[in-house]
Amino acid sequence: MPASATLSLSGERFTAVYRLSGTAAEVEARARAICLEQTVEFPEALIPNQAIRTQIVGTIAEIKPCSSCSDSSSAQNPNSFEVSIRYPIEAAGREFTQLLNVLFGNVALQPGVRFQRIDLPPALLQHYTGPRFGIAGLRQQLGITDRPLLCTALKPMGLSPTELADMAYRLARGGIDLIKDDHGLSDQTFCPFDERVSRCAEAIARANQQTGRTSLYLPNVTAPADELDARAERACERGAGGLLLCPGLTGLDSLRRLAADDQIALPILSHPALLGGLSLGSSQGLAQDLLFGTLTRLAGADATIFPSFGGRFAFTAAECQAITIAARAPLDRLAPIWPVPAGGMRLEQVPELVTFYGQDSMLLIGGDLHAGEELTARCQAFLRLVRQASKQTPND
Amino acid sequence: MPASATLSLSGERFTAVYRLSGTAAEVEARARAICLEQTVEFPEALIPNQAIRTQIVGTIAEIKPCSSCSDSSSAQNPNSFEVSIRYPIEAAGREFTQLLNVLFGNVALQPGVRFQRIDLPPALLQHYTGPRFGIAGLRQQLGITDRPLLCTALKPMGLSPTELADMAYRLARGGIDLIKDDHGLSDQTFCPFDERVSRCAEAIARANQQTGRTSLYLPNVTAPADELDARAERACERGAGGLLLCPGLTGLDSLRRLAADDQIALPILSHPALLGGLSLGSSQGLAQDLLFGTLTRLAGADATIFPSFGGRFAFTAAECQAITIAARAPLDRLAPIWPVPAGGMRLEQVPELVTFYGQDSMLLIGGDLHAGEELTARCQAFLRLVRQASKQTPND
Numbered sequence: 001m002p003a004s005a006t007l008s009l010s011g012e013r014f015t016a017v018y019r020l021s022g023t024a025a026e027v028e029a030r031a032r033a034i035c036l037e038q039t040v041e042f043p044e045a046l047i048p049n050q051a052i053r054t055q056i057v058g059t060i061a062e063i064k065p066c067s068s069c070s071d072s073s074s075a076q077n078p079n080s081f082e083v084s085i086r087y088p089i090e091a092a093g094r095e096f097t098q099l100l101n102v103l104f105g106n107v108a109l110q111p112g113v114r115f116q117r118i119d120l121p122p123a124l125l126q127h128y129t130g131p132r133f134g135i136a137g138l139r140q141q142l143g144i145t146d147r148p149l150l151c152t153a154l155k156p157m158g159l160s161p162t163e164l165a166d167m168a169y170r171l172a173r174g175g176i177d178l179i180k181d182d183h184g185l186s187d188q189t190f191c192p193f194d195e196r197v198s199r200c201a202e203a204i205a206r207a208n209q210q211t212g213r214t215s216l217y218l219p220n221v222t223a224p225a226d227e228l229d230a231r232a233e234r235a236c237e238r239g240a241g242g243l244l245l246c247p248g249l250t251g252l253d254s255l256r257r258l259a260a261d262d263q264i265a266l267p268i269l270s271h272p273a274l275l276g277g278l279s280l281g282s283s284q285g286l287a288q289d290l291l292f293g294t295l296t297r298l299a300g301a302d303a304t305i306f307p308s309f310g311g312r313f314a315f316t317a318a319e320c321q322a323i324t325i326a327a328r329a330p331l332d333r334l335a336p337i338w339p340v341p342a343g344g345m346r347l348e349q350v351p352e353l354v355t356f357y358g359q360d361s362m363l364l365i366g367g368d369l370h371a372g373e374e375l376t377a378r379c380q381a382f383l384r385l386v387r388q389a390s391k392q393t394p395n396d
Numbered sequence: 397m398p399a400s401a402t403l404s405l406s407g408e409r410f411t412a413v414y415r416l417s418g419t420a421a422e423v424e425a426r427a428r429a430i431c432l433e434q435t436v437e438f439p440e441a442l443i444p445n446q447a448i449r450t451q452i453v454g455t456i457a458e459i460k461p462c463s464s465c466s467d468s469s470s471a472q473n474p475n476s477f478e479v480s481i482r483y484p485i486e487a488a489g490r491e492f493t494q495l496l497n498v499l500f501g502n503v504a505l506q507p508g509v510r511f512q513r514i515d516l517p518p519a520l521l522q523h524y525t526g527p528r529f530g531i532a533g534l535r536q537q538l539g540i541t542d543r544p545l546l547c548t549a550l551k552p553m554g555l556s557p558t559e560l561a562d563m564a565y566r567l568a569r570g571g572i573d574l575i576k577d578d579h580g581l582s583d584q585t586f587c588p589f590d591e592r593v594s595r596c597a598e599a600i601a602r603a604n605q606q607t608g609r610t611s612l613y614l615p616n617v618t619a620p621a622d623e624l625d626a627r628a629e630r631a632c633e634r635g636a637g638g639l640l641l642c643p644g645l646t647g648l649d650s651l652r653r654l655a656a657d658d659q660i661a662l663p664i665l666s667h668p669a670l671l672g673g674l675s676l677g678s679s680q681g682l683a684q685d686l687l688f689g690t691l692t693r694l695a696g697a698d699a700t701i702f703p704s705f706g707g708r709f710a711f712t713a714a715e716c717q718a719i720t721i722a723a724r725a726p727l728d729r730l731a732p733i734w735p736v737p738a739g740g741m742r743l744e745q746v747p748e749l750v751t752f753y754g755q756d757s758m759l760l761i762g763g764d765l766h767a768g769e770e771l772t773a774r775c776q777a778f779l780r781l782v783r784q785a786s787k788q789t790p791n792d
Contacts (some may be wrong), residue, residue, distance in 0.1 A: 157487065
């Protein structure tokens, strides 16, 4: 193999932090293997030249015991380590798909590696436009400065567009800020996309005229790869105030593409369907805050739905807090985004949720709005509860 | 809520089989919850009308103890059950994204549910064109009827297009049937896509002319959502003989779309990067054979790469066998596809691999081809080993 005379990279690198278990020696060997696996995917001894060895292969920046890690369960395991590996920015180039590949492509297939965090330099971040609205942009859009936002879903699947539009009207009358399609509504024969979007957008616009408030309608544009763009465009034309997307079903890069589309330019709410499968199990996959916080934000979502503690799912309070921090923490020039705790939340939990998630959060309550009394009245109760709890919660 | 007068579905359903743990009563309750979670995502008592309750909500077809399951580890757990749930075909419609959503969207976020199998009726399968080539089509393309196929990757990352083309030439001279880009090669500044594809395709065509054999070049077209199509088209124009795609990075539906594109019409090799993260852990995620076998095939891949036992990854022989069966078993009108065991395979394993995976398999050996002697000679040894082992292996 001839020497690679042309390889002359910048030397700038981005960092991935993985959590590994084993003795110090085992972890170091494993870390070394990851440096190769995620770049050259080649036995170290066979790397054809020194330029590739020094410029392409990942380098271990740090290995530290998890006694100094934030996560308490791992902190108690003396055989748990955090390994920081640095990859050349040119390996990922300007492509989100390839960035994900270098960070975790093959290693995702290996048990015992938990992908915890990333640190991307501006030279790499420049390729990402990130969230178009984020917390501040959506507050401005809605004219709400002083409380968490209210969100709900149009459901259940099986209702007709007319029935969902009637529901949307009553939700908007009741003061819900963001009214999204259930993520199970796509373009079914019993509820065609175009008709649903037209009717629901019209119903919410009518309610807005009557209340003088702004409720946004966010249709679900999760769709086959060759239909997603057209569906987003039709949603725009028909008066959508935002979009719902499930990047686990469409690919995370579809979220990035949608968010970067200046012809669409609507707030995007990201739903965790399927994607969340990559975050289960504490010793493998991606940490929840990395997946639903950092990466979803990097892809350009303005709000990230995740299953809150206290509902039908199994995320812990600590995991939910970590997601919330990753959604809102400073990240170069990328706008902070809305954490959207969901998954079986109930009205009675509102005070606790507002205290826990703070002012800059969006509370998504679905089924429980339909329990008991009349829907509009129940929405009004939701709004009252949020306002009350909000007064007792300082700004973040 | 008014009655849903218009809901009138066909009554046809498709089936998902999940593995759950617990007492019989717990499992039944959990199964009931999945029936709701994956369709209406609504509390049962609040479902607005009887039509939705009977036509939309999933129904439990069977709950059986895993003592009768094929997987031996679970079979020994008396608290393990397989639950078959049936969903209306109209819920998934004609969309792969929505099919995945109904099958496993929200449940993917819940630990303790392993998604094992699917059974789709023709009324649903009609929306999927499936693999264009499959086993028979690729055999015909290559003119090879009597042995497993040989596959390798152009790597390591860091080589220039000229260097990779030189390597491609020698691999083709050595008799490798399918020569793919390493999945880490995208469109980096040090190895631009267009130049790489042109040079490698030319080099392999030249070798083919000299040998009289057919080696195919499969560039990696994994790319951002707004570039994938163009990259596949340019690969076609520049003489690619097939395409490599990582559907975990682009979204599984991008694979379906690519495979269904009559303007492209090349064999597609699917790589498990990131996707495999959904299959780790025996009590959650998707079973390996479902993910890398059935679903990858349904999406239209002609060959499915997975990490074989005996390499750098942790799949067991039983899991690899299950993938192989799912890739090749009868599945309505969908062509059987090539199982492609990979991930650190070595030449010395060829006899064992051929015996294990059979004639209708594609052996992917990367780094080990570069160990020891000269590359072309080592490829010839690979081919000899496959031919020898093949004579001792009956047709599948």
